[in-house]
Amino acid sequence: MPLLNSSQREALLAELSGLKRFCFSLTGSQADADDLLQATVEKVLEKGMPEDAHPAKWAYRVCKNAWIDELRSREVRQRYPEQAEEPESSPSAEQVAGRERQVSAVGAALEQLPEEQRLALTLVAIEGKTYAEAAEILEVPVGTIMSRIARARRQLANTISLAEDD
Amino acid sequence: MTTQDLELLSQYLDGELAAGEVAHLEQRLAKEAPLAAELRRLRQADDAVKAFVEQGAAGPVPSHIAELLAPVSQSARVIPFPSRRGRAAVGFAIAASLVAAVGLVLAPQWQQAGNGPQLLAEALETTPSSAEQWSPLADGRALRPVLSFAGDDGRWCREYQLSDAGKQWRGVACRGENGWQTEVQVGEPADLDNGSEYLPAGAGDVDAISSFINRNATGIPLSAAEEASLIDQGWR
Numbered sequence: 001m002p003l004l005n006s007s008q009r010e011a012l013l014a015e016l017s018g019l020k021r022f023c024f025s026l027t028g029s030q031a032d033a034d035d036l037l038q039a040t041v042e043k044v045l046e047k048g049m050p051e052d053a054h055p056a057k058w059a060y061r062v063c064k065n066a067w068i069d070e071l072r073s074r075e076v077r078q079r080y081p082e083q084a085e086e087p088e089s090s091p092s093a094e095q096v097a098g099r100e101r102q103v104s105a106v107g108a109a110l111e112q113l114p115e116e117q118r119l120a121l122t123l124v125a126i127e128g129k130t131y132a133e134a135a136e137i138l139e140v141p142v143g144t145i146m147s148r149i150a151r152a153r154r155q156l157a158n159t160i161s162l163a164e165d166d
Numbered sequence: 167m168t169t170q171d172l173e174l175l176s177q178y179l180d181g182e183l184a185a186g187e188v189a190h191l192e193q194r195l196a197k198e199a200p201l202a203a204e205l206r207r208l209r210q211a212d213d214a215v216k217a218f219v220e221q222g223a224a225g226p227v228p229s230h231i232a233e234l235l236a237p238v239s240q241s242a243r244v245i246p247f248p249s250r251r252g253r254a255a256v257g258f259a260i261a262a263s264l265v266a267a268v269g270l271v272l273a274p275q276w277q278q279a280g281n282g283p284q285l286l287a288e289a290l291e292t293t294p295s296s297a298e299q300w301s302p303l304a305d306g307r308a309l310r311p312v313l314s315f316a317g318d319d320g321r322w323c324r325e326y327q328l329s330d331a332g333k334q335w336r337g338v339a340c341r342g343e344n345g346w347q348t349e350v351q352v353g354e355p356a357d358l359d360n361g362s363e364y365l366p367a368g369a370g371d372v373d374a375i376s377s378f379i380n381r382n383a384t385g386i387p388l389s390a391a392e393e394a395s396l397i398d399q400g401w402r
Binding site for chain 1: 167169172173175176177179180182207208210211212214215216217218219220222223225227228230231232234235349350351352353374378
């Protein structure tokens with residue numbers, strides 16, 4: 001009956017924090033990230049995985065596919081609605097506004113990235129995967145990963161710079 | 167900035183360059199200010215994104231998600247039970263009427279300290295199925311076992327509902343050598359359980375749970391008396 005063996009379950013448990021970050025970077029919302037993470041785990045549990053599969057890579061791939069399915073099912077989506085919640089007694093309105101602008105700019109910059117670039121950048125720059133690992137997860141050639149990340153970085157840097165100049 | 171240099175800088179940041187390429191690029195960075203400035207700009211963008219994600223994804227993985235994968239620790243009370251292969255397979259469904267017939271025994275209050283998966287496992291060990299009664303867990307969640315059935319691999323399994331801070335999940339756990347372990351769990355609409363009556367989950371959720379049960383159950387759910395007897399005997 002069980003579709004995952006003990007070692008696969010343990011490996012996935014160890015990877016959950018990383019998967020959660022991955023989910024957040026894709027969805028931009030803590031609630032959506034938790035939903036995506038749960039959907040990922042449920043899909044892995046329901047469908048199982050081959051004995052010889054790398055559990056973490058398998059889970060990231062399932063997560064990526066779940067997110068793409070989700071995007072396809074959404075015609076209108078609002079990402080990054082949950083930004084830093086500042087306490088009412090924060091140091092000063094100006095500082096708060098500055099931080100909110102910065103966080104908002106990063107969220108907006110991420111949102112503007114094409115989905116395939118955000119996936120590649122998140123896996124490598126945030127999750128620390130190698131290009132080869134990211135290529136395996138996203139099922140594209142290593143060279144494609146390299147170019148997607150480079151383009152993503154340039155666009156991010158440009159968007160954030162523009163926001164800071166405003 | 168050429169595309170080639172951009173990709174070179176990006177690979178440099180990701181540690182994807184060979185040692186010789188790193189040395190060559192660092193020589194160029196020392197001499198070419200625009201190249202070095204672009205590297206700083208890309209690195210700052212990386213740092214900003216990392217900080218954004220770390221902040222947004224801060225906090226532990228929700229316990230109901232980790233619980234899906236957590237193996238239940240070995241319990242002294244776990245005793246192997248006999249194979250039930252002789253049991254005749256019959257049609258199996260989780261229609262509300264069938265669930266209602268399984269067991270409406272009121273659950274005793276269950277309170278015990280421990281971690282999330284262990285709390286769930288221990289509650290499943292002793293709490294009868296109910297169509298209306300929630301049993302509080304020590305961590306604030308509430309459990310409602312819905313029905314029990316025999317799995318086709320000889321394990322006993324239980325469908326249950328979990329409630330936590332206005333959210334609900336429906337799952338199936340089976341009792342193996344390491345105790346009760348969740349096999350499948352799905353979210354339910356928040357307003358599912360407004361009343362005291364048993365209500366079926368949404369169509370998608372029912373699909374996930376019912377397909378699991380249909381794949382794995384050997385017979386009809388246990389009656390309230392059968393389940394009570396098993397609980398008394400430690401599911402032997």
